[in-house]
Amino acid sequence: MIRPRSTPLRLTAALIVVFAGFLAVGLGTAYLVMRQTLSADIAARADQIITELRSIPETEERAERAAEIAGSADPHMMMLHASIDGQQIGPLSLTGLADGVVYGDEIGFRWASEHGYLARSADLGAGRVTVLIGRRSLGELNETFLAILGFSFLPALLLTSAIGWIAVRRTGARVETIRGTLQALTEGHLSARVGAPHPDTDLGDISRDLDRMAAAQEAATEALRQIGSDIAHDLKTPIQRVAVRLERLAQADLDEAVRDELGAVQAETRQIIGTFQSLLQIAQLEGGQGRDSFGPVDLGQLARDMAEIYEPAVEENGGTLSCRVEAPLPVTGDRHLLSRLIANLVENALRHAPGGPICLTLNGSTLRVADAGPGIPADRREDVLRRLVRLEASRSTPGSGLGLAMVKAIADLHGARLDLGDAGPGLIVSVSFPAGGGQSVAKIGKP
DSSP: OOOTTOHHHHHHHHHHHHHHHHHHHHHHHHHHHHHHHHHHHHHHHHHHHHHHHHTOOOHHHHHHHHHHHHHHSOTTTEEEEEEETTEEESOGGGTTOOSEEEOHHHHTOTTSOTTOEEEEEEEOSSEEEEEEEEOHHHHHHHHHHHHHIIIIIHHHHHHHHHHHHHHHHHHHHHHHHHHHHHHHHHTTOTTOOOOSOOOSSHHHHHHHHHHHHHHHHHHHHHHHHHHHHHHHHHHHHHHHHHHHHHHHHHTSOOOHHHHHHHHHHHHHHHHHHHHHHHHHHHHHHHTTTTGGGOEEEOHHHHHHHHHHHHHHHHHHTTOEEEEEEESOOOEEEOHHHHHHHHHHHHHHHHHHSTTSEEEEEEETTEEEEEOOSOOOOGGGTTGGGSTTOOSOTTOOSSOOSOHHHHHHHHHHHTTOEEEEEEOSSSEEEEEEOOHHHHTTGGGSSOO
8 A cells, every 4th residue: 555645655756747847848948949930930931022022123023923922822821912003913801901810710711721820011112912821830830749748748757657656666565564564573573574585775775674683683582581481490490399398397396486487488489489480481472382272262151260260369358350241252272371361360450459349351352351459550551561570669569570471471372462451440451362263373473
């Protein structure tokens, strides 16, 4: 699609206008010069005949020459009337004509030249002469330039426009590809590329540089992801060993104070293990793992089941959990991961809005969880979707900052769109799954 504000389109239109303008000015100037030359030639021929008759001293000889000129002339090219010593030579209808352009109906000759005549009159001493010179050459000039306009100017303009349109389409397609790649990269699809071939033009250079930048960014992100995964994996095992030893230690005969302290250490250890497990799972989801187990999921029934599971915990905290399912559509995905997505959203609402109402709704293929808590400022909603990001700078409340990051990873794996909005008051999280059971899942994430 060519946008009206497209720079290539505007440049092409400007070039076509400039080309047409110069060509029109050139043809117009040539036409005016040639018309002026032909008009001067017609006037000169009339003056030449008058001068010739004036130069003949004898009246009788002058009359004979006037009769000779009038008799031999083609009426379409020239006509002459002379009154010499009472002798009338040529058509009488030419008498009394004023100097200038006249046409056939003005002199009573409908068969006369359609282009008209230039009329010139002069005194001959003993008489008067009127000469009409046909303006056919001016008509032929008009026809010639109309032919040039029809067979040269317009085809050249159309050809230039066609070439410009092709150039605009090719350039516009390249620009749209670059725009789409940038949009995909902005949305986090780091595998997006402009793709070859890269023509030897400025846009080709930009495409090549953009692909290099995207490849470097993907490699760097993948390296960071791998480092995080490796660190989580390497630390998970020794921490689990510590947890096992703490369990064994808890079975020993310990003082009450030591046992309380040991219980706190075990709780912290379990939170650390949970954090590492979440980091590992997010890294695996971002790498595309889990898509092989996709299948049809009744998201409506899953939402009801999760609401039934969490309802006691919500009521225990003094809140309410409602579930509403309307016209559910089929969804393709992993039931376990989708359960984790709903659980994280409900737990996030329960953690940040305790004692308030939590609404779990499914409309078609769009899942929403809304609470009545403090919500998230609009300028921080993208931040909380990243790993280990928390709005509370002191990090004194429970949580690791991985709940919504896990939700985003699961949503991206399923090709769903995740939106955070204002519930007025509170936060509303919407997860819109692809229509048709997840047909666009394969387009999202790494191949």
